[in-house]
Amino acid sequence: MSFRRVIIGLLCLAGLAVVLDFGAAAYSEYRVSRLLRDGSDLGADPEVTFHGFPFVAQALDGQFRDIDIRARAVRPDIPGEILVEAGLIGVHAPLGDLVDGNVRKVPVDEVHALMRIEPVELGRLFKIPDLQVFGPPADKSDGSGGSGGTGVTTSGPIILTGTVSLTSDTNPVPGTSDSGKPVSVLADLRLDADGQIQIVATDIYYGDEATPAAMVPEVNRELVLAKFTRTIDTRDLPFGVRPMKVEASGGQIVVEGVGKNVTIDLDRLQQP
Known part of the structure; x- marks a missing residue:
């Protein structure tokens, strides 16, 4: 009976140690989150997660294996x-220095x-409220039927669909808000040498991957592409x-980068 009590006691101590470890991690996550919010002038606390167990061992050593940060940020060039x-x-x-x-x-x-630039922000940026981003058109030649759809991850050609407004003194222009019908275009998505995203519409698109779109007269083609x-x-990017x-993924434009052996400034999660 005493042996059982010892085992139960050890299990209780182990459980308590786990609870205390997670509690210490949660408190540290909260403190770092508040510091990031204040330093980077964020509108809300970012989500901070310390990975790896036990957390206390990492804290005592001052060496943390993996920390994830997610935040909502504001940029002057993206509404x-x-x-x-x-x-x-x-x-x-x-x-101690980190949390204080x-x-x-x-x-x-x-x-x-x-x-991640999401569909709502992309619509505001392009001034096309119903803007949608799709993967590349299907390549029937490879036997796969292509990827298509909004859940695809891709770089290079993409499809954009939305209802745009053009000035017309006569009849409503197809593919515009006057006609009430969206238009789809093929566009090149690329990152230039200066680290800027270039989205360049190259042609009107009438394939199956995007929302069925209105026909655009040739006279309006360049205006719509613009x-x-x-x-x-x-x-x-952050820090x-x-x-x-x-790449285009799930209706979003996603930009990524990697820095190695760097010293980050905790006040620069969001760039000024």
Whole structure:
């Protein structure tokens, strides 16, 4: 009977240790979240997650294996809020200094930074409220039927669909808000050498992947394509990481970058 009591006691102690460990992690996540919000002038607390167990062992060593940060941020060139994410691998900082805000510059082995521009913000940016982003047109030649659809991850050619407004002194122009019918275009999505996204509409699209669209007279073709063409400045991802990749995924434009062996500024999750 005494042996059972010892086992039960050990299990209780182990359970208590786990609870205390998760409690310490949760408190640290809260403190770092508030510091990031204040330092980067965010509208709400970002989501901060310390990965790895036990957390206390990492804290005592001042070496954190993996920290994820997600936040809503505001950029002067993109209307509304966008989602920014940062994955910090190998963070070197005393926990006390980190949670008390005594250290702002933190060495990190690797930073995975990401920015998601969602459909609502894209619609505001293009001034096309019902704008949708689709994957590339299906390539029937490979036997797969192509990818298509809004859930596809892709880079290069994409499809944009929306109802645009053109000035017309006569009849409603197909593919405009006057006609009430959307138009679809093929567009090139690319990241230039300066770290800016180039979205360049190249042709009117009438395929199956996008919403059925209105016919656009040739005389209006260039005007419509211009409505779907934009440059987006994304040179600074979270913590100043340079963008390396852009793709369309799930109706969003996603920009990613990686920095290695860098010292991040906790006040620069969102760039000024």
